Amino acid sequence: MNLSGIIAYPVTPFSHDNKHVDLEKLGEVIDVLLDAKVDAIAALGSAGEAAYLSESEWKQVADFTVKHVGGRVPVVIGVAELTTEQAVICAEHAFDIGADMIMLSPFSYYKLSEDEVFSHYESVSNASSLPIMIYNNPATCGVDMSPEFMLKMVSDIKNATMIKESTGDIQRMHKIHKLSNGKVPFFNGCNHMALEALNAGASGWCTAAPCLIGERPKQLFEAVKQGESEKARELFYQQYEFLEFIVTSGLAASVKSGMAIQGNDVGEPRKPLLPLDYSAKQRMTDMLADLSW
Amino acid sequence: MNLSGIIAYPVTPFSHDNKHVDLEKLGEVIDVLLDAKVDAIAALGSAGEAAYLSESEWKQVADFTVKHVGGRVPVVIGVAELTTEQAVICAEHAFDIGADMIMLSPFSYYKLSEDEVFSHYESVSNASSLPIMIYNNPATCGVDMSPEFMLKMVSDIKNATMIKESTGDIQRMHKIHKLSNGKVPFFNGCNHMALEALNAGASGWCTAAPCLIGERPKQLFEAVKQGESEKARELFYQQYEFLEFIVTSGLAASVKSGMAIQGNDVGEPRKPLLPLDYSAKQRMTDMLADLSW
């Protein structure tokens, strides 16, 4: 499994009464991403409101995504379950349906010790042969994993082979790169830090941005990889306000509102999440206009 | 509803295979608490591993607790659901089974805006006539609510009438007391801050400590209420290390391990939570010996 580039996150469209997943629309969102030349599809991440889906909805989305992508690019399945038992069930399901990889975060109500986190990852690793991307995002998951600890898991847990870092602290990436002699692939999960993450050696960028701004993230990735640093800087600053906005406004709400502005109605996020308010929608409209070709 | 004193939190005992709630044992835990002269029972809080129960287990625990307590003291039902829809279902259930109150926290994967939190509380308030205790614990819930915002909810949301503050910042309690002219009851949710919370005017103390140290929390509460400040200080410092330890080691794990040490086997916590390790169990053993009569 040699993943690199743009790992794209579809939102999960809901029916108008918010009660059901709208799979047809999900197919359209995935197509938007594939048209944006992304290198992988990651279903059931933060942008996908995985935490707000019932178990059967979660499986619906996983199954549909694998089938709809149909091998055109790898499919990553996000697993962020409160209990180890449920995380194992999700991982087994991801394997059964033919997904390519698991992105596993230690979402927790409690502060977990490193022993508890390690054991959680180990159990999920033992549940299938799928490679695991260790996903660190304390802002959503409530648990912060140091570079040293994540590298220990990569070293000691069979299927744990990659890291997604979303703290927004570039030093974490330097540490991962340096301590592993550049051997452990890491991915950027903080949209408005994409330029420095890629320059620091990130293998790719995990982002929902292509739902709204198409190929721009891929162009930025390519510019850095080609060493076109002036062009990379320009591309980054063009997207910067937008990237910061979708992070600080909430990914699911802002991407769904943005798609509606673009004429692509994918429903509202689930409560307690609310759609963007009027002024935020105005700002989104302006930014999307600036970023359209 | 005039709640005050010790609001006690039972752990949720599991069967030895960790797969089922052991209701008989739950009854024994509740009896330990009632013997410790607590003033209310709060089921399905952090100590009760509510986040790790299936929906049917959650209802089992709620139903059993109300029935077992049988009106001897009020029963508070903790609600910490990721979606508003599920929180409403839990609140309706609490009302249907005759619970006395709901303790509602905005447990979240995402950072929620104040509008989102407000709307969540409003929906739950509209679901039943039960009084709601607003529960602020950013360390577990991922959302921090300011004193000003919580008082606004008390003022604008019909059934929101009380506050439980668990940040560990005594200034929050001063603000609640001062801004509401002492009119909005608030409760301490930070065990090792109990002395100052009660001195600052807290109506009560929400704690799982009586599972292990019996009447001592109630004695501390009474000493402060009676103005016996020297005695209160002594009682507090006797319990201090223990109170800090169960918070920093994790409530469910440490209380369950402590009960086993006392010969009261209530099973292990659910994974990813792990039981206390050897040295922590030793320390617990020593502290419980010091605190026994």
Added chain:
Amino acid sequence: MNLSGIIAYPVTPFSHDNKHVDLEKLGEVIDVLLDAKVDAIAALGSAGEAAYLSESEWKQVADFTVKHVGGRVPVVIGVAELTTEQAVICAEHAFDIGADMIMLSPFSYYKLSEDEVFSHYESVSNASSLPIMIYNNPATCGVDMSPEFMLKMVSDIKNATMIKESTGDIQRMHKIHKLSNGKVPFFNGCNHMALEALNAGASGWCTAAPCLIGERPKQLFEAVKQGESEKARELFYQQYEFLEFIVTSGLAASVKSGMAIQGNDVGEPRKPLLPLDYSAKQRMTDMLADLSW
């Protein structure tokens, strides 16, 4: 040296051109404090703008204070110098003029290691036989000292015998009390935490508040010591907004502006400090009116 109660901090009055210390006015400020029945006078603390005095002004203030107080209460001399050499000079001077105690903080441009802080305190201790109060206030000094480290200094450095804690974290005081078995005296340096500090066992309260609100801090101290907890709570909440305000608005600026409102012109603070602005002065006027007898 058995210090307890209210340790009061005079501001340092300046001439109208801000260029000279006005010793006559300083005498009046000290008299205001002594009339408020304070138990010690602490010259050259934060409220006294010690950081903004030249070396000769610093000595003027120290000399005058010792002479003016004339043994009526103990005099504490604040030492917060950037170099160890200068701190030693100040300590020797305090001894030479007959001051009773040194309050020493590790004011620093750099983050200091514990070895560096220890060595700084040791050098000052060796410079005289005066008892040293270890003063922890990371917000002004840039260095945070843990309870464990400060207790180690009390244990290993001859004249270091007391602690002033100003972080605003009540747990620090619990730790000091518990780890020293109540044997190391500690003082509260966070005005709006006075109630809980005293209830937690603080020997006294270091404050500039009596410059403006006379005996009220002493009354609060007495109420706690007498075990009149209801009265203590009332007295505390009467002063609470005022105490929080002078901390958050800056002690020197707010106390000087407050004294001017009371008809006691002690000049302005030194730049970059600015006097309170119009709306802050209004608020101060209102609070002082509420707190006058």
Added chain:
Amino acid sequence: MNLSGIIAYPVTPFSHDNKHVDLEKLGEVIDVLLDAKVDAIAALGSAGEAAYLSESEWKQVADFTVKHVGGRVPVVIGVAELTTEQAVICAEHAFDIGADMIMLSPFSYYKLSEDEVFSHYESVSNASSLPIMIYNNPATCGVDMSPEFMLKMVSDIKNATMIKESTGDIQRMHKIHKLSNGKVPFFNGCNHMALEALNAGASGWCTAAPCLIGERPKQLFEAVKQGESEKARELFYQQYEFLEFIVTSGLAASVKSGMAIQGNDVGEPRKPLLPLDYSAKQRMTDMLADLSW
């Protein structure tokens, strides 16, 4: 004044009794920096222990530096004084001796308001015609200035024309670049963030590293400017551990110890600063060996 590239910080050598500045050695340190092809010399920064110099020593260092550099590169004079009056005196002196620029930080004992900081910068700006680099380093100065506020000062204060950002938060640089449309030059003050700062558009890098590792910082700067991103990454990771080490161990202590290891005895830092301890010196020795040509 068109400053860019490596702005290098000499340490301030002291005599063996630590009582005097050793100007002859200071000349040697400056020569080491000029040999490393740096683009400017910044005297009296953090690395130069400016906070630990008497006023006359401060002037000695300033005068000598301007004279010794003799126009080969621009000379920046650091000003970090506690009072506005003293900062103005320093700025006037810098002008009088023919320095090219002032680097001004709001070093403070107190938390300053934005009005207070603004007024401080304005007074210094009025004191001479020298351009001012606004220097934000809350870790040493105790005051944090937002990008928005610093840009307001650039806009409203005549001589404030540049920014040095040392928080270590790359987002601050993105904000400065974006909000000023790339028009306000900013410099990196966080050594181990140099790669991303330069990629984000920083005009230069303020660093004491060339005292020990010669041209390597300049090579990194050049590689980024030439768009050789692969080479830049390699150069950065070669220096990374060293750069992080001198920041976390303290610049003055670590650079002075490192120079001694290289056979260049520049004396010890002033107390409370201590030289590196044995194991830190060992690590420094190893890192310097790895980085030597």
